Amino acid sequence: MNPLNIGNLSLSSFRYLALISLWLLVWWAAMLMEYQPYISLWYPPAGLSLAAFILIGRRAFLPILAATLVAGFWMYLQENSSLSWLRQAQNSLTLGTAHAVAYGLGGFYFRCLVGSWDIQHIPQRILFFLVVIFLTTLLGAWLGLIAFYLIGTMSVSEVFNSWLTWWIGDLAGALVLTPFFMLLLGRMWKLDNSWLKPLNIRLSGEPLHQQLWSKKLGLMILLVAIVLTADYVYGHPAIAYFIFFLCVPQLWMVYTESLERGILSLALISVIIAAWFGAFGVDDHALTYQFALCLIAANTYFGVAVPSLLHQNKQLHQQTKTDNLTQVATRSYFLEQAELQLTGRRSRDFPVALMVFDLDEFKEINDNYGHLVGDQALIMAAQSIRAHIRQCDLIGRFGGDEFLLLLPDQNLQEAEKTAERLRQHLPAIPAGRELIQINASFGVVEIAPDESLTDALQRADNALLKAKRNGRNQVVSSA
Numbered sequence: 001m002n003p004l005n006i007g008n009l010s011l012s013s014f015r016y017l018a019l020i021s022l023w024l025l026v027w028w029a030a031m032l033m034e035y036q037p038y039i040s041l042w043y044p045p046a047g048l049s050l051a052a053f054i055l056i057g058r059r060a061f062l063p064i065l066a067a068t069l070v071a072g073f074w075m076y077l078q079e080n081s082s083l084s085w086l087r088q089a090q091n092s093l094t095l096g097t098a099h100a101v102a103y104g105l106g107g108f109y110f111r112c113l114v115g116s117w118d119i120q121h122i123p124q125r126i127l128f129f130l131v132v133i134f135l136t137t138l139l140g141a142w143l144g145l146i147a148f149y150l151i152g153t154m155s156v157s158e159v160f161n162s163w164l165t166w167w168i169g170d171l172a173g174a175l176v177l178t179p180f181f182m183l184l185l186g187r188m189w190k191l192d193n194s195w196l197k198p199l200n201i202r203l204s205g206e207p208l209h210q211q212l213w214s215k216k217l218g219l220m221i222l223l224v225a226i227v228l229t230a231d232y233v234y235g236h237p238a239i240a241y242f243i244f245f246l247c248v249p250q251l252w253m254v255y256t257e258s259l260e261r262g263i264l265s266l267a268l269i270s271v272i273i274a275a276w277f278g279a280f281g282v283d284d285h286a287l288t289y290q291f292a293l294c295l296i297a298a299n300t301y302f303g304v305a306v307p308s309l310l311h312q313n314k315q316l317h318q319q320t321k322t323d324n325l326t327q328v329a330t331r332s333y334f335l336e337q338a339e340l341q342l343t344g345r346r347s348r349d350f351p352v353a354l355m356v357f358d359l360d361e362f363k364e365i366n367d368n369y370g371h372l373v374g375d376q377a378l379i380m381a382a383q384s385i386r387a388h389i390r391q392c393d394l395i396g397r398f399g400g401d402e403f404l405l406l407l408p409d410q411n412l413q414e415a416e417k418t419a420e421r422l423r424q425h426l427p428a429i430p431a432g433r434e435l436i437q438i439n440a441s442f443g444v445v446e447i448a449p450d451e452s453l454t455d456a457l458q459r460a461d462n463a464l465l466k467a468k469r470n471g472r473n474q475v476v477s478s479a
Ligand SMILES: Nc1nc2c(ncn2[C@@H]2O[C@H](COP(=O)(O)OP(=O)(O)OP(=O)(O)O)[C@@H](O)[C@H]2O)c(=O)[nH]1
Pocket: 325, 358, 359, 360, 361, 362, 363, 364, 366, 370, 371, 372, 373, 374, 375, 378, 399, 400, 401, 468, 472
C-alpha cells in the first residue's frame, strides 16, 4: 500500500472515530437532560444521525451502529446489569439497528430526492426536509420502542404510553440540530454542503450586520433567562408559553446574519434552553419548551428561504423589465410605462411623441457575418440611441431588430429632429477586418390627446413601413 493510501485511510478512520465520539458526547448530553426514563427534552443524537446519513449516506451506518453499541454497554454498566456480555451486546445491537435503520432511511430519501432540486425549489426543499424529519423521527421512535420491547425493557402498555413524548424529544433534537451537524460534518469531511449552499446566494450582494450578532444572541439568552426563571419562580403554565416569542429575535437573526450564524444561534439557544430547563427542573412544562424548540427551528428554515426568495424575485422582476441582450426596456415594460406617462399628459401643452425604428437589412448582417455580430449590432445600436436621448425618454425593444422610443414634451417637429439626429449617429460595428455601418428607418408620430397608445403605435408603424418602402435609412413622420 503506498503512503498516500495509508494517509487517506488514517484520515478517514480519524473522521469515523470523530463521528463516533461526537455521537457518544451528544448522547451523553441527552442522558443528562432526561426528564423521564429514556425521554429527554430533546434528543441531539437524532439530529447528528440524520445529518450523517444525509451527508455521507450508507458510510454513516457502521460508525453510528458502533456508537450505539458503546452507548448500550455504557447504560448496562451504569445499571450494574447482571446480564451476560453476549446478551448486553445483542440488546445494544438491536437498539442501535433500530436507530440506524430509521435515520438511514430518512437520510437516503433526502439524498435521493433533494440532490436534483435547484434553487427554484427552496421552499419545497425545506418543506420536504421538515416532512423527512417528522417521518424519520416517528419511525425512529417506534422502532426504538419496539426494540426496547423486544429486549424486554418495556411492556406493550409502556410503549403505547410513551411513544408520543419519545417522538417529540427526537423531533426537537432533529429539527434543531440536523442543519447544525450538517455544517459541522460538512467541514469535517470537507464536503460540498449542497443542500444548504444555494441558500447562501444572498451573502453575495447584501451587507450583513455582523457587529450585532452577539447583541442579538445576548437578547435571546436574556429572554430565555427571564422566561425560565419566571417559570421556576411562579410555576404557572402560562409563563412557559412566553418562550415562543423567541421566534422574533431568531427570525431577525436569520434575515440579517449569515446562514451559518442563523443555524448556530438556533443550536446555541436550544442548548441554553435545555440546560436551564434541566437546572430548574420545570419538567411539568416540558412539552411547551419542546414545541417551542420545534417551532423556532421550523421558522428558522423558512426564514432562511425568505432572503433567497426575495433575491430570486428581484432577479425575475428585473428580467421582465429589461431586455437581456440590449439592456433597454422589454416590450411589456415599455408599454406599461408609456401608458403611465400618457396618463394626465394628454393636452397640446404637454405633447408626447412616439417613435418606432427598425434596423435596415439586419437579416443580411446575420446571414453574412453570423448571429454574434448581429447581436453586437443590436447592442451597439441600442447603446448609441441611449447615449443621444434625454433621461426622461424611454427606449424599449419591440422585438427582433425593432425598437420603440417615447419622447415626453416633444412635438412632431422636435421628435423628427431627434429621429434624424439618432439616425445620423448610428455606429459602425467591427466584423473581422470590416466595419459595417448600421442604418435604420424611423417612423415618428405625435400622440394626439384623445388617441390610444395602440392607435399611435399603429400610425408610427405605418410611417416606418413607408420609410422602408421609400428606400430605408430615413425618417418618415405622420401628422
Ligand atoms: N442576431 C440576432 N438576430 C435577431 C434577433 N432577433 C431577431 N433577429 C433576426 O433579425 C432579422 C430581422 O429581419 P427582417 O425582419 O427581415 O428585417 P431586415 O432584414 O432588417 O429587413 P428590413 O427591416 O426590411 O430592412 C431576422 O433574420 C431575425 O432572425 C436577435 O436577438 N439577435
